[in-house]
Amino acid sequence: VSRLAARVERMRPSRLRELVAASTSGPVLSLGGGLPPPEALPTEALAEAADRVLARPDRLALQYPPTEGDPGLIEAIARDLRTRLGLDAPADRLVVTTGSQQAFDLIAKVTLDPGDAVVVECPTYVGALRALAVYQPAFVNVPVDAGGMDTARLEHLLSGGLRPKLCYVVPNFSNPSGATMTAERRRHLADLAMRYGFLVVEDDPYGQLRFAGADIAPVAAHAPEVAYVGSFSKVVAPGLRVGYVLAPDALRRPVVLAKQAADLASSSFNQGLVAELLAREGWLDGHVEGLRRLYCERADALAGAVARRLPGRLWFDPPEGGMFAWGSLGDGVPAADLAVAAAARGVAVVPGEEFVAGGEPVPAVRLSFSMLGPADIDRAVERIALAFEDLNQGPG
Numbered sequence: 001v002s003r004l005a006a007r008v009e010r011m012r013p014s015r016l017r018e019l020v021a022a023s024t025s026g027p028v029l030s031l032g033g034g035l036p037p038p039e040a041l042p043t044e045a046l047a048e049a050a051d052r053v054l055a056r057p058d059r060l061a062l063q064y065p066p067t068e069g070d071p072g073l074i075e076a077i078a079r080d081l082r083t084r085l086g087l088d089a090p091a092d093r094l095v096v097t098t099g100s101q102q103a104f105d106l107i108a109k110v111t112l113d114p115g116d117a118v119v120v121e122c123p124t125y126v127g128a129l130r131a132l133a134v135y136q137p138a139f140v141n142v143p144v145d146a147g148g149m150d151t152a153r154l155e156h157l158l159s160g161g162l163r164p165k166l167c168y169v170v171p172n173f174s175n176p177s178g179a180t181m182t183a184e185r186r187r188h189l190a191d192l193a194m195r196y197g198f199l200v201v202e203d204d205p206y207g208q209l210r211f212a213g214a215d216i217a218p219v220a221a222h223a224p225e226v227a228y229v230g231s232f233s234k235v236v237a238p239g240l241r242v243g244y245v246l247a248p249d250a251l252r253r254p255v256v257l258a259k260q261a262a263d264l265a266s267s268s269f270n271q272g273l274v275a276e277l278l279a280r281e282g283w284l285d286g287h288v289e290g291l292r293r294l295y296c297e298r299a300d301a302l303a304g305a306v307a308r309r310l311p312g313r314l315w316f317d318p319p320e321g322g323m324f325a326w327g328s329l330g331d332g333v334p335a336a337d338l339a340v341a342a343a344a345r346g347v348a349v350v351p352g353e354e355f356v357a358g359g360e361p362v363p364a365v366r367l368s369f370s371m372l373g374p375a376d377i378d379r380a381v382e383r384i385a386l387a388f389e390d391l392n393q394g395p396g
């Protein structure tokens with residue numbers, strides 16, 4: 001008899017990741033993980049913020065904060081969401097979370113019963129899939145193209161009787177697809193959510209990292225039943241674990257109660273650091289501008305190297321921001337085999353099936369351009385070309 005709960009069955013490690021890691025030999029050029037490179041982390045600004053936070057006589061940054069979050073940080077986030085995104089963002093609809101990852105967990109915990117239908121993009125962010133899967137939903141995949149989730153397909157499923165509890169989307173420069181959902185589809189999704197009564201979880205950690213094209217209003221600007229989830233992981237530092245959710249009224253209180261049970265509150269010190277940075281006039285805008293330039297240069301380097309070295313073998317729609325490109329593969333090259341062959345050549349890429357609820361193979365690999373400078377990106381792509389040749393020469 002197992003001593004473990006049935007839901008543990010749904011907590012699976014990624015076998016593919018293990019396989020890819022095992023085939024890696026020597027130093028790796030990583031197009032694998034999507035995270036800020038060390039040189040993009042604002043160490044000096046954080047050290048100054050830490051000094052100021054610790055110098056406060058009330059020492060509040062070392063006490064338990066309210067479960068909802070540090071009031072100063074909440075005010076600053078509410079202001080940002082109003083001015084930058086035009087959202088109706090009263091402070092009392094915000095909850096600070098331990099990374100956006102905790103927001104996914106808490107939202108799923110208070111909304112999902114086993115077997116509830118959850119609509120996700122195919123492909124979608126694997127961290128959110130893991131968080132949702134614990135609550136044993138029935139995932140429904142809706143395909144993504146260059147314009148984001150195919151909402152016409154979703155409408156077709158809904159008119160055929162699908163009744164999801166929630167729909168999880170990453171509209172800006174998605175991880176892994178790099179795709180940006182069009183303005184029309186955002187409005188359409190909001191409209192479907194109102195018509196069919198499901199919650200949209202709009203995950204937007206990359207929205208500020210746009211380096212091409214024009215900003216598009218979030219889904220949350222068009223409907224009240226949207227939980228808008230944000231994060232400071234990609235614009236300040238992932239190690240702080242500071243994220244937040246702007247929740248519909250009916251969701252906010254259960255989320256706060258669930259958070260109280262989970263961890264009482266997120267780190268007051270780290271919330272204080274972020275609040276300090278946001279209070280510095282123009283600091284975040286300047287920092288984000290630097291990140292945009294960095295990622296734009298790297299995205300261009302990747303597009304150039306792929307066009308030169310892998311014509312007809314791998315291609316992608318250029319992302320307008322963020323950290324990811326979705327490299328489509330021609331016929332007859334399984335993405336998992338390519339990832340293993342690339343690892344043997346010292347390059348990390350992630351095969352597409354990692355990002356599919358259900359894990360079915362898809363003919364694509366995720367390429368992250370955040371970690372390497374242009375010269376290393378070119379070297380990495382050169383090695384991927386060798387990996388393609390290794391595959392063609394293999395037996396059978």
Ligand SMILES: Cc1ncc(COP(=O)(O)O)c(C=O)c1O
Pocket residue numbers: 034098099100101102125127170174175203205230231232233238241242243
């Ligand atoms: C789409 C997406 N959402 C959320 C996260 C996680 O963010 P956090 O560090 O705030 O938990 C990531 C991190 O890679 C991501 O790509």
